Structures are given as C-alpha cells and as structure tokens.
Amino acid sequence: MRYSKTFIPTLRDDPADAEITSHKLMVRAGLLRKAASGVYTWMPIGLRVLRKVENIVREEMDNAGCLELLMPALQPAELWKQSDRWFAYGEEMMRLVDRHQREFCLGPTHEELITSIAKEIHSYKDLPKCFYQIQAKYRDEIRPRFGVMRSREFIMKDAYSFHDTQESLDETYQLMQKAYAKIVERCGLSYRVVKAAGGLIGGAVSEEFMVLADAGEDVVVHCESCGYAANLETASSKWRVSGENEERKERKKVHTPNKSSINDLAQFLDIPKTVLVKTLIYKAGDSTVAALVPGSKEINPHKLASALGVGEVSLFTKEDFEKRPDIIQGFVGPIGLMNAKIVADNSLRSLSNFVVGANEIDHHFIDVNTESDFSADVWADLVFAEEGEACIDCDHGQLEGVRGIEVGHIFQLGKKYSSKMNAKYVDEAGRAQPFIMGCYGIGVSRMVAAAIEQRNDERGIIWPKAIAPFDIHLINLTKDEAGRKIADEIYNEFLDNNDVLYDDRLLSPGIKFTDADLLGLPVQVIIGRKFAEKKMVEIKIRETQKRYDVEVDKLSDWLKALDEN
RNA sequence: CGGGAUGUGGCUCAGCUUGGUAGAGCGCAGCGUUCGGGACGCUGAGGCCGCCGGUUCAAAUCCGGCCAUCCCGACCA
Incomplete structure (x- = not known):
C-alpha cells in the first residue's frame, strides 16, 4: 500500500480525552476515531489490525471444530423473556422499540439466540456441536472507558457449545482453553489464565485469559511457586487471624x-x-x-x-x-x-x-x-485475598498481584439456558433432555488495545508481527528519480509476499521517521543517502531500534531471515 | 447513578478573575529556500467561543438551565 494512497491521519499531540497509552496511540496513529462515548470508527489501518486478529481467532476456532455462523445484533425481546434475562440484564442492555411497538435489544451476548437455533439439534447422535461468530456486541456500560478497551459497541468472538454429557462439555472446554491459549500466543502477547467469577452470564466453571499490562482493569493474583492464578474477585489465600483459639470468655x-x-x-x-x-x-x-x-x-x-x-x-x-x-x-x-x-x-x-x-x-x-x-x-470464604499472603494451593508460595486485561473468558454454563428455553435433544433411551452448554468469548477489539498496551514505547506502537497492519514499512527518503525507481522496484518485488506500507510522500525525513515509529510496523526499510553513495539501504527493527546497512541485492535474504526467527 | 473536572478554527491550548468587536502553536493551501529524526521565510483560508435563556448600552467572559465529554466508584469481552 502506498502511503500517499491510503489514509493515516496521525496526530502530534495526545488527544485530550484519552487517558491510557493504548487509547492515545490508537488515536494518534490514525487507527481509531470516536463517534460518541464508547463508540468508535475503525479507520483503514486500525481495521487491518482488527481483521488480522479476527483471522487468527477464526483459524483457531475452525481448527477446534467450531462452526462459524452470524446471528443478528438486533434481537427480539421474547427470547430474552424466555430466559428471564430481559429483566435481569437491566440497564446495561441497549433496548429499542420498532414502529409496531415491538421490543428489541441490540445483543449484548447471544446465549438466547443460539439456544433457539440449537432446538434444531434433535438427537444425541448430532452432539456435540460448537458454533461461533465474530460480530459487534452492544452493552450500555455505565462508564465507557479507555477507548476501545471498554466500549459500548465492540467486536467479540462468541462461541457456544452443546452437549449431552458433562464429559463431552469438559472435552470441548479443554479444547477451547487450548485454542484460546494459542490465539493469545499467536497474537504475540504474554498472558495468564485465571480462575474467574461467572457474573451475569452465569455458570459454575469459568476461566479468564488475562493479557498482562499495568493499565489493566483487573488484578490477577498468582503464586510463583505452584502456578495458582485467579482473578482478585475470586482469589483465595491462607491467612491467620490473631487471637485464635484463646480461652473463651463470657460476652x-x-x-x-x-x-x-x-x-x-x-x-x-x-x-x-x-x-x-x-x-x-x-x-x-x-x-x-x-x-x-x-x-x-x-x-x-x-x-x-x-x-x-x-x-x-x-x-x-x-x-x-x-x-x-x-x-x-x-x-x-x-x-x-x-x-x-x-x-x-x-x-x-x-x-x-x-x-x-x-x-x-x-x-x-x-x-x-x-x-x-x-x-x-x-x-x-468472604474476603479478598491480599498480596503477600500464603497460597491456597501450596504451602510455601506467596501470592503476588499483577494487573491484567481480560481478553477472553470461557464458561461452563450447564443447563441454565437450555432448560429455561426448553431446548432439548432426545437421548439414547428416547427421552428428551436439555442440552448441557458451554460458552466462550474473546474481545477481539479489546485484544488490539491490549496488544498496544503491552507493547509500546515513547515513540509509539510496537506491533507483534502477527497482527501488525503491515509487515514492512518501506521509507523512501530520496527525492530524485533514481531513488524513486529503486523504491518502486523494492515495493513491487515484495508486493506479492509481504504486506508493505510504502511511504512515497515527498516530505522531510523527520516526519517520515516519526510517523513510522508511531505506526510501529516491525521492520522499516529505509532508502536514503547511502543508496546514492553505495547502493545500500537500511533495515531498522522497530522494537530494538537497531539498524543494519544492507546491499540492495541482499535485502530479500535479510527480510527472509528476519521473518524466520 | 453519586463525587470531581472540562467544553474557544481539523488537533493541543491561552483568553474568562476585572464584560468593550477572538488569539497562539501545530495542521491545511500557495510560492521560495531546505532535505537522516516532526526545517525555515512570506502569503492565505478557516471560529453561530457546546446549546437555550437571563443580566447589561455591550457577554467567550457574569447568572440560570440543559447537553456533551473525561476522571474516581459498582458492571464486563
């Protein structure tokens, strides 16, 4: 993509309404613009990142045997009345009424809708089944915050599985846990899996995938020695009250x-x-x-x-x-x-x-x-665990707290929705049984913010390669014909194999360097004065800021080598 | 919803205390000089000062109401 043909409105100053680094950088690098509180436009470059995360998610879901479908964001109230959540969801649900006074909501999640679909699974022979979609969700958050980190419209991958036995649910749950780990790893982020509280979605077993970052809204409590990890909301610890077991006195x-x-x-x-x-x-x-x-x-x-x-x-x-x-x-x-x-x-x-x-x-x-x-x-157990207390799972470990961003959450739902909504299959004995269900969510748009939150420096974003909007930032600093020609040649050569952003603008070097570091593509290829002198170009690694002079003929090999490690 | 703050060209802000015909930097357009880390000079365009009402000869400025945005708490991918 030629820079001159795309649209990347970068900003010099931090936007006045952004608080955390990822939000500031997403706006400054031209990935995101606000439409209203908690409602955003994904600009062309931002959308490229979103799509890359979506594709990683899609691949791993498909690998895990899930079926993609697309449910409506606009959902009838009746379904939610069947599960009793029309009332229970409360103010957080975006509600609307059509011209015939029929009630609808913009889906905050899709358990009800998918359960109505699952009614068409009639036999235990067709189980298990797992469906997923990648789609906008709507939640009227009391306080939208931190850009796309907590927004009112956001992109989520949600998956729902249907089973006849707990063993079958366990199996899929494990499979999803592995898929989630793979997704976060492929996105190049460090994370932790923690025990979690169910919240409004409900369910007995649930775990969260936390991307570690100081700006995270959650606190992850973990034990270095045995690996115990839990959201502070559910974490337990061993601690002693003083004044224990003394001789009992009269009140x-x-x-x-x-x-x-x-x-x-x-x-x-x-x-x-x-x-x-x-x-x-x-x-x-x-x-x-x-x-x-x-x-x-x-x-x-x-x-x-x-x-x-x-x-x-x-x-x-x-x-x-x-x-x-x-x-x-x-x-x-x-x-x-x-x-x-x-x-x-x-x-x-x-x-x-x-x-x-x-x-x-x-x-x-x-x-x-x-x-x-x-x-x-x-x-x-009714109290919050505190840092420094002894681990609940092992005797020697001490609990530590780190902040994290919840990018994924997997639940075992059981029969909560299927029994309320009368979604049943027929078992081997010919009896109708409610499905046992699981549900699995990933905040796709939040993942993008989490990635930036975890990987940035004072100059800008440092994208992990897998989700960078482009792989290579080709910067032509020369303004003569020879420079332009070689830049075009390099660009054309790599067009097939790589995502290249080619800065062909006739601007001063400072602007191009600053924009390049702000945008944060993993590798910059710079054509400058060393080209005119020695036919050399420069490779700069965004993350380390290290530069290497490379002969034009060897550029291809260099990039291949970089790609491989 | 409670507590706090802010609203002035596209962006970041000054001006408001003490009312008197709206400013800066960046960005944008044109010309020239520059050209390896946001260069410089000249010229120019661009503003119902969030909205409504009040006070006043006169309101960005004072008063009242509303709206929007952000921060702190409960919610959550």
Missing part, C-alpha cells in the same frame, strides 16, 4: 459512644483490628443478609454472592436502613438480629473473644464467640 456489652468505624473502635477499646468483626448488611434479591468478616479484611461481594447462590448482592443504602429501623447502622451484629441471613467468613470459626455490634446504638459486645453466642446460617 459483655460495652458502651462505645459514636464509635462505629473499625479504626475508632479499635482505638477506643485499645485492641487490635483483627478481633473486631465487621457486620455488613446486604440485599440479595428480596432478602437481607448480614455478612461477618474480620475487621482487618475487606469483604468480597462476589464471594458473598456465590456463597448465597445469587447473581449479585448490593450493600444496604441509606433508604434501606430507613426501612429497617431495627438494624442500626454502625452498631450491627449477629446477636439478636432478626429477619436476616447470617453469613460468616470461615476465619471466624477459630477466632475467639471478638467484638461485634450490639444492635443497639452506641453499644458493642466484646468477648463474643461463635456457637456459644450466635450461629451462622452459612460459612464461607
């Missing part, structure tokens, strides 16, 4: 005027925070939940939700407290609490003589013990 009520925060209370009672127990009040659907965790730890709402078997929980608001005057904010405790399910962190089982609110203004109980003073309805 006493104490006056604690205005001391409702953990810090104030610890100071006032002159005791460590570890023996204070926080009682947090949550709503889980229609019921009220009191969650008990050590004062020194942060509660993890995702874990609380999964301990209760609900999709999500939300902390009591001021209004909620007003509706429940028996629950006294700041002085809540498990003893004497009515009409609330008590969920306690596992660590409290061995903690002795701790402090809880007395459900009475300005009062706490001290020397409280489980069993003798109260019992929990549910025991579970």
Whole structure:
C-alpha cells in the first residue's frame, strides 16, 4: 500500500480525552476515531489490525471444530423473556422499540439466540456441536472507558457449545482453553489464565485469559511457586487471624459512644483490628443478609454472592436502613438480629473473644464467640485475598498481584439456558433432555488495545508481527528519480509476499521517521543517502531500534531471515 | 447513578478573575529556500467561543438551565 494512497491521519499531540497509552496511540496513529462515548470508527489501518486478529481467532476456532455462523445484533425481546434475562440484564442492555411497538435489544451476548437455533439439534447422535461468530456486541456500560478497551459497541468472538454429557462439555472446554491459549500466543502477547467469577452470564466453571499490562482493569493474583492464578474477585489465600483459639470468655456489652468505624473502635477499646468483626448488611434479591468478616479484611461481594447462590448482592443504602429501623447502622451484629441471613467468613470459626455490634446504638459486645453466642446460617470464604499472603494451593508460595486485561473468558454454563428455553435433544433411551452448554468469548477489539498496551514505547506502537497492519514499512527518503525507481522496484518485488506500507510522500525525513515509529510496523526499510553513495539501504527493527546497512541485492535474504526467527 | 473536572478554527491550548468587536502553536493551501529524526521565510483560508435563556448600552467572559465529554466508584469481552 502506498502511503500517499491510503489514509493515516496521525496526530502530534495526545488527544485530550484519552487517558491510557493504548487509547492515545490508537488515536494518534490514525487507527481509531470516536463517534460518541464508547463508540468508535475503525479507520483503514486500525481495521487491518482488527481483521488480522479476527483471522487468527477464526483459524483457531475452525481448527477446534467450531462452526462459524452470524446471528443478528438486533434481537427480539421474547427470547430474552424466555430466559428471564430481559429483566435481569437491566440497564446495561441497549433496548429499542420498532414502529409496531415491538421490543428489541441490540445483543449484548447471544446465549438466547443460539439456544433457539440449537432446538434444531434433535438427537444425541448430532452432539456435540460448537458454533461461533465474530460480530459487534452492544452493552450500555455505565462508564465507557479507555477507548476501545471498554466500549459500548465492540467486536467479540462468541462461541457456544452443546452437549449431552458433562464429559463431552469438559472435552470441548479443554479444547477451547487450548485454542484460546494459542490465539493469545499467536497474537504475540504474554498472558495468564485465571480462575474467574461467572457474573451475569452465569455458570459454575469459568476461566479468564488475562493479557498482562499495568493499565489493566483487573488484578490477577498468582503464586510463583505452584502456578495458582485467579482473578482478585475470586482469589483465595491462607491467612491467620490473631487471637485464635484463646480461652473463651463470657460476652459483655460495652458502651462505645459514636464509635462505629473499625479504626475508632479499635482505638477506643485499645485492641487490635483483627478481633473486631465487621457486620455488613446486604440485599440479595428480596432478602437481607448480614455478612461477618474480620475487621482487618475487606469483604468480597462476589464471594458473598456465590456463597448465597445469587447473581449479585448490593450493600444496604441509606433508604434501606430507613426501612429497617431495627438494624442500626454502625452498631450491627449477629446477636439478636432478626429477619436476616447470617453469613460468616470461615476465619471466624477459630477466632475467639471478638467484638461485634450490639444492635443497639452506641453499644458493642466484646468477648463474643461463635456457637456459644450466635450461629451462622452459612460459612464461607468472604474476603479478598491480599498480596503477600500464603497460597491456597501450596504451602510455601506467596501470592503476588499483577494487573491484567481480560481478553477472553470461557464458561461452563450447564443447563441454565437450555432448560429455561426448553431446548432439548432426545437421548439414547428416547427421552428428551436439555442440552448441557458451554460458552466462550474473546474481545477481539479489546485484544488490539491490549496488544498496544503491552507493547509500546515513547515513540509509539510496537506491533507483534502477527497482527501488525503491515509487515514492512518501506521509507523512501530520496527525492530524485533514481531513488524513486529503486523504491518502486523494492515495493513491487515484495508486493506479492509481504504486506508493505510504502511511504512515497515527498516530505522531510523527520516526519517520515516519526510517523513510522508511531505506526510501529516491525521492520522499516529505509532508502536514503547511502543508496546514492553505495547502493545500500537500511533495515531498522522497530522494537530494538537497531539498524543494519544492507546491499540492495541482499535485502530479500535479510527480510527472509528476519521473518524466520 | 453519586463525587470531581472540562467544553474557544481539523488537533493541543491561552483568553474568562476585572464584560468593550477572538488569539497562539501545530495542521491545511500557495510560492521560495531546505532535505537522516516532526526545517525555515512570506502569503492565505478557516471560529453561530457546546446549546437555550437571563443580566447589561455591550457577554467567550457574569447568572440560570440543559447537553456533551473525561476522571474516581459498582458492571464486563
């Protein structure tokens, strides 16, 4: 592609509305332009990258035996009402009404639609089947952010598999996990696979593919020694409460005027925070939940939700407290609490003589013990793991936290959708059974941003070869006829075998070099004054900034050699 | 949705405190000189100062409302 014939509007300054490196560079290098908050145009060069990622994804999906199809972005409400998600998806769903007042949404995901298609799989003999598509998804994010990293319209590869047995699902799930690893590797990115929380999609088993980058929105907790890795949302650790298993004392009520925060209370009672127990009040659907965790730890709402078997929980608001005057904010405790399910962190089982609110203004109980003073309805791990704590899987490892960008997520869904939507096949015994399902997503557009986030320097993008918009940036600095001729020759020679961007513009060298580094193609071939003097051209490797002088005749061999390693 | 900020040529910003007929740099067009890391000179085009209303002889500037965008929190590929 001749530079003069394409359209790459590069910018000197960082755009004012971009915060993170990948967003700034995508706009500056002319890959992306904003249409509205969280809605973007992929410019010609950006689209080339997107297509390269898509093609890698497509190849690996096809290799894994998946079938490509294309479902509509525009979806009827009825399907979503069948799965109960028309309501459950809430505000995040882009909804619209047609001229006949029929309700639709722009698909945030496609479980419902694919399940309606799967109804045409009638027999166990036709299972398993796995379908995928690469298509725009719509989610009305509360806060779109970081360019294409969290946008409201984005390109996703979503795949859905249908099975008659758990073993069959396991097999496909493993296959997809391998395919995903291969995809991220082929894109040239370093990543980690972590245990994850299911979220709105649901399902028991789920793992995320995290591209490691400081700007990532997620924290990955991992153990160097055994390889344990999990999203901070689900990560567990081993840690000890101090004040464990001491001789149990009799509980006493104490006056604690205005001391409702953990810090104030610890100071006032002159005791460590570890023996204070926080009682947090949550709503889980229609019921009220009191969650008990050590004062020194942060509660993890995702874990609380999964301990209760609900999709999500939300902390009591001021209004909620007003509706429940028996629950006294700041002085809540498990003893004497009515009409609330008590969920306690596992660590409290061995903690002795701790402090809880007395459900009475300005009062706490001290020397409280489980069993003798109260019992929990549910025991579970409820707290966030912290860096430096011991690994849950092995005894010697310490947990470390790194930031990551979630580019892929695979789930085992089970029968959630198939049973609600009555999608069944007939088994060997002739009985109708709901499908067992899996689903597998890759954020294709996010992958592009993640790649830039992981690979850039102060000059611009450093593309991994597999997804670079072009392989070679041919730069002609000469302005005479001889220079132009050799540049054209080189360009024509490589046209068949390589993606070449040929900078044939009559501009000063500085502009061309700066644009080339900003665009970040892996290899630059520069025709400059050494050509006129010695018939030499220069090869520059973008990543290392190393330059090599090469005779024109040997250029082809050089590029071949570079390509091979 | 809560908290914070911003909105002025294509881009990045100044001007607003103290109201008086809109500026810079970059980019763009033309001419000339340059030509290995965003060169220089001259000339030129380009702005309902986010929108609506108010105060005033006079509003980019003061006041009110709205809209948009960005950042911090809950959501997620």
